[in-house]
Amino acid sequence: MNKPLRRVAIFCGLLIFALLVRDNWVQFVQADELKTDEHNRRVPIERYAQPRGDIVVGGKSITGSTKTDGSDFQYKRTYTNGPMYAPVTGYASQAFGSNQIENIEDGILTGDDDRLFFNRTIDVLTGKPKKGGSVVTTIDPKAQKAAFEGLGDKKGAVVALDPETGAILALASTPSYDPSSIAGNSKTDGKNWSALQKENNPDDPMLNRALRQTYPPGSTFKVVTAAAALENGLYTDIDEKTKSPLPYRLPQSTTELKNEGNIPCKNASMKVALQYSCNTVFGKISENLTNEKMKKQAERFGFNDKVFIPVRAEASVYPKDNPPQNAMAGIGQASNRATPLQMAMVAAAVANNGKLMKPYLVQELRAPNLNVIAQTTPEQMSRPVSPENAQKLQQMMVNVVERGTGTNGRIPGVEVGGKTGTAQHGVANSGKPYAWFISYAKTDKGSPVAVAVVVEDSSGTVRNDVAGGRLAAPIARDVMRAVLDK
Amino acid sequence: MSSSNTTTITPQGAPNRRNTELFLLGFAVLIPIFAYANVGLALNGSLPAGMLAYGLGLGAMALIAHLAVRRFAPYSDPLLLPVASLLNGLGLVLIWRLDQSPLLKRLGQGTGASTQLMWSTLGIILFVCVLIFIKDHRVLQRYTYISMVVALVLLAAPAFFPARAESFGAKIWIYIGPYSIQPGEFVKIIIAIFFAGYLMVKRDALALASRRFMGLYLPRGRDLGPILVVWALSILILVFETDLGTSLLFFGLFVIMLYVATERTSWIVFGLLMSAGGAAVVASFEPHVHQRVVAWLDPMAIFGPHPPPGLISDQAAQALFAFGSGGVLGSGLGQGHSDLIKFAAKSDFILGTVGEELGLCGMMAVFVLYALLVQRGMRTALAARDPFGKLLAVGLSGAFALQVFIVAGGVMNLIPLTGMTMPFLAQGGSSVITNWALVAILLKISDTARRPAPAPAPTTDAEPTQVVRL
Numbered sequence: 016m017n018k019p020l021r022r023v024a025i026f027c028g029l030l031i032f033a034l035l036v037r038d039n040w041v042q043f044v045q046a047d048e049l050k051t052d053e054h055n056r057r058v059p060i061e062r063y064a065q066p067r068g069d070i071v072v073g074g075k076s077i078t079g080s081t082k083t084d085g086s087d088f089q090y091k092r093t094y095t096n097g098p099m100y101a102p103v104t105g106y107a108s109q110a111f112g113s114n115q116i117e118n119i120e121d122g123i124l125t126g127d128d129d130r131l132f133f134n135r136t137i138d139v140l141t142g143k144p145k146k147g148g149s150v151v152t153t154i155d156p157k158a159q160k161a162a163f164e165g166l167g168d169k170k171g172a173v174v175a176l177d178p179e180t181g182a183i184l185a186l187a188s189t190p191s192y193d194p195s196s197i198a199g200n201s202k203t204d205g206k207n208w209s210a211l212q213k214e215n216n217p218d219d220p221m222l223n224r225a226l227r228q229t230y231p232p233g234s235t236f237k238v239v240t241a242a243a244a245l246e247n248g249l250y251t252d253i254d255e256k257t258k259s260p261l262p263y264r265l266p267q268s269t270t271e272l273k274n275e276g277n278i279p280c281k282n283a284s285m286k287v288a289l290q291y292s293c294n295t296v297f298g299k300i301s302e303n304l305t306n307e308k309m310k311k312q313a314e315r316f317g318f319n320d321k322v323f324i325p326v327r328a329e330a331s332v333y334p335k336d337n338p339p340q341n342a343m344a345g346i347g348q349a350s351n352r353a354t355p356l357q358m359a360m361v362a363a364a365v366a367n368n369g370k371l372m373k374p375y376l377v378q379e380l381r382a383p384n385l386n387v388i389a390q391t392t393p394e395q396m397s398r399p400v401s402p403e404n405a406q407k408l409q410q411m412m413v414n415v416v417e418r419g420t421g422t423n424g425r426i427p428g429v430e431v432g433g434k435t436g437t438a439q440h441g442v443a444n445s446g447k448p449y450a451w452f453i454s455y456a457k458t459d460k461g462s463p464v465a466v467a468v469v470v471e472d473s474s475g476t477v478r479n480d481v482a483g484g485r486l487a488a489p490i491a492r493d494v495m496r497a498v499l500d501k
Numbered sequence: 502m503s504s505s506n507t508t509t510i511t512p513q514g515a516p517n518r519r520n521t522e523l524f525l526l527g528f529a530v531l532i533p534i535f536a537y538a539n540v541g542l543a544l545n546g547s548l549p550a551g552m553l554a555y556g557l558g559l560g561a562m563a564l565i566a567h568l569a570v571r572r573f574a575p576y577s578d579p580l581l582l583p584v585a586s587l588l589n590g591l592g593l594v595l596i597w598r599l600d601q602s603p604l605l606k607r608l609g610q611g612t613g614a615s616t617q618l619m620w621s622t623l624g625i626i627l628f629v630c631v632l633i634f635i636k637d638h639r640v641l642q643r644y645t646y647i648s649m650v651v652a653l654v655l656l657a658a659p660a661f662f663p664a665r666a667e668s669f670g671a672k673i674w675i676y677i678g679p680y681s682i683q684p685g686e687f688v689k690i691i692i693a694i695f696f697a698g699y700l701m702v703k704r705d706a707l708a709l710a711s712r713r714f715m716g717l718y719l720p721r722g723r724d725l726g727p728i729l730v731v732w733a734l735s736i737l738i739l740v741f742e743t744d745l746g747t748s749l750l751f752f753g754l755f756v757i758m759l760y761v762a763t764e765r766t767s768w769i770v771f772g773l774l775m776s777a778g779g780a781a782v783v784a785s786f787e788p789h790v791h792q793r794v795v796a797w798l799d800p801m802a803i804f805g806p807h808p809p810p811g812l813i814s815d816q817a818a819q820a821l822f823a824f825g826s827g828g829v830l831g832s833g834l835g836q837g838h839s840d841l842i843k844f845a846a847k848s849d850f851i852l853g854t855v856g857e858e859l860g861l862c863g864m865m866a867v868f869v870l871y872a873l874l875v876q877r878g879m880r881t882a883l884a885a886r887d888p889f890g891k892l893l894a895v896g897l898s899g900a901f902a903l904q905v906f907i908v909a910g911g912v913m914n915l916i917p918l919t920g921m922t923m924p925f926l927a928q929g930g931s932s933v934i935t936n937w938a939l940v941a942i943l944l945k946i947s948d949t950a951r952r953p954a955p956a957p958a959p960t961t962d963a964e965p966t967q968v969v970r971l
């Protein structure tokens with residue numbers, strides 16, 4: 016019986032050998048894949064095993080971490096002034112993942128980033144627990160507060176930039192949400208989450224309107240049209256008569272383009288036209304320049320391209336279009352759309368004498384021991400207008416605030432340039448109009464701030480009265496003041 | 502034995518290796534104690550409170566077992582007891598470690614180690630009893646047909662108890678008061694006794710009376726009878742108790758023993774064909790078995806948007822995550838998250854914890870321990886002098902090897918998952934008791950096999966034989 020016995024012994028040995036081979040396959044070859052599988056709960060367990068790093072605004076952390084009990088996720092995120100800073104931070108939730116800065120700088124915040132490798136190794140050797148680094152933002156807390164409180168319970172967004180660097184000083188969007196309320200993975204968090212979803216909440220509070228929503232820019236776009244006219248040499252003097260007819264009929268069409276009320280637009284100069292926000296004048300300029308040149312100028316201001324600050328901002332659009340639509344686009348009432356960030360960039364480029372700086376939100380990344388591991392240096396994005404033309408545009412915008420539709424943006428003793436806008440939208444303009452205001456402030460040391468404000472819903476206000484000057488300009492003024500008072 | 506000058510066996514030659522066993526047992530006790538301390542330090546930063554009691558208890562158990570072996574099976578194999586003790590001790594530590602998991606506590610699975618310790622003690626008592634009361638393994642031969650009856654009764658019993666919710670569909674338990682017993686574990690030994698007794702008697706008939714067909718020796722129809730009975734039995738277990746593992750184990754065991762008894766390869770071919778056919782048919786209509794196959798083919802499908810209808814548990818996927826996350830070196834005892842397997846984490850899936858916390862290295866060590874145990878059993882079979890002992894030893898160690906393969910292969914998704922426990926490591930009273938009895942029987946057989954032949958009785962005429970020249 017010994018011969019078959021030996022064979023059985025070999026067979027049993029082979030069975031064990033098969034197990035060894037399989038084990039090597041699972042625990043060696045497939046190990047990494049299984050270890051990092053998105054359904055492997057160890058990944059989030061590890062991720063929430065230590066407090067998350069801070070997001071810093073104005074030298075203070077606006078985030079924190081708190082211990083959770085009854086869960087294998089040990090720490091969850093907390094936010095100070097959550098709704099105010101939600102468009103800046105995004106959320107980091109145990110149950111629902113993360114977005115925006117929380118997502119993009121996740122490696123730094125959790126301490127897993129390769130740039131923290133050295134720190135981490137030292138910590139392992141000295142037996143210290145893993146720690147996350149911090150993300151320092153460019154946000155000015157006073158400006159942010161002014162923006163958020165200015166919007167109040169209205170629906171809208173505010174973006175403030177430092178025109179000379181591109182640093183984002185305020186980034187507000189309302190209605191907002193408190194990311195703390197969805198940071199955990201409890202039932203309450205789940206309920207809060209679903210209540211915030213667009214299908215359950217038509218206000219869509221989790222939408223970052225400042226970056227992700229494009230609006231018809233309305234009359235604020237006339238600044239871009241004016242820039243195109245100057246850059247293309249259509250007019251060289253802002254006081255030169257534009258030979259614009261009134262009434263003005265759109266090209267290839269029988270439709271007349273109307274002005275808001277009875278304003279002196281016939282044959283007005285660009286300066287006057289901007290002061291009164293003449294549709295007829297800028298419609299005609301856009302027509303004369305043609306779609307191609309208008310589109311090119313818009314693109315030099317950053318249209319038709321996504322911007323990463325490093326959070327992705329939706330691309331604003333100035334499309335290829337037929338002449339009547341292009342004429343309408345010249346007054347921001349056609350298929351061209353812009354994010355609040357984009358319009359702030361327009362104001363900032365003008366304020367910075369024609370140089371557009373790349374907007375950025377993250378000032379620096381710091382290791383847990385506060386060593387700076389990355390720093391954003393201001394970077395020129397493009398030069399949409401020449402310095403001389405920028406000066407002219409500034410004169411025109413100052414005139415708007417001094418004598419035109421934007422008087423609510425005035426700050427005593429400070430040079431402020433701005434432009435109002437009231438964008439119609441919806442079928443036959445049935446939607447409630449968007450009130451816009453873009454502006455910048457200038458001191459003798461240059462321009463420290465440019466702002467774009469959009470107020471989306473103005474329920475309770477009489478339709479024709481919703482001019483950007485009334486609703487949006489005061490918010491912009493308060494934000495600029497907050498920056499200037501520093 | 503061929504050289505010319507060793508015409509007689511010298512009685513004092515073969516060492517009995519009892520001291521080797523004692524030395525190895527020292528490691529078998531120290532390693533689990535060290536592991537126990539390790540878990541305590543990792544989880545709470547301090548040595549566990551029950552450390553001393555646990556160490557002393559384990560040591561005492563090992564010592565009692567060793568003394569029993571020294572007294573009642575002095576020539577037995579020195580490796581079997583230390584390996585079994587080490588696996589049992591490690592199992593206790595792993596179960597205790599999982600007891601500390603807050604997740605399993607919430608699921609009401611917070612106490613396991615103390616019960617397991619009690620069962621292990623009972624196992625050692627049974628081990629000692631087997632050594633004392635079975636003077637010679639050949640006694641078991643007398644109970645061939647009684648074993649058959651007992652095995653059939655025990656196997657049939659769970660079918661008459663309702664499946665409970667927590668058992669995930671398999672009906673492999675019988676319930677007596679608060680205790681649940683898994684008779685399939687005991688049957689493993691009993692049926693090996695029956696097969697050994699039966700095959701020893703019938704082996705010549707099975708081996709020699711056959712027709713040659715296409716190079717294979719086909720058995721006669723009437724000799725096929727018992728094989729068909731066993732096959733039908735294993736299929737019935739599969740259908741009525743939905744217990745894939747046990748039926749696979751019994752059938753495999755029978756084929757192995759039949760092959761050893763008859764030395765006919767044709768039996769293996771038959772065995773494989775029949776088991777494959779039976780399994781395929783049952784898997785196609787039995788939902789529980791079908792589920793296991795579905796889960797085996799793609800365990801990760803449970804996370805997909807539309808998990809296949811048969812897939813109801815993420816256990817298989819969680820086990821794979823545990824292995825993968827352990828990697829080569831493991832997370833260290835007490836620092837893994839194998840409790841995510843939740844159901845049966847301490848019993849069928851205990852290897853998940855080994856894999857995650859001790860890593861590939863720990864798993865290989867455990868597999869090598871099992872391989873050692875099996876191969877020592879096989880050696881015992883080789884060394885045994887009587888056919889019954891040979892068959893019983895190969896049956897028991899073969900069953901052990903098959904069980905290890907079926908459980909570990911299932912947990913690592915090499916084969917479809919079946920509900921069985923990892924011998925010695927896993928939580929389960931029936932399992933640990935049975936396996937201690939199994940080791941005791943193997944020790945007894947090896948004791949007989951390695952025992953030196955008794956010295957020739959002194960003859961009355963001590964005169965040297967006269968050379969008579971003719």
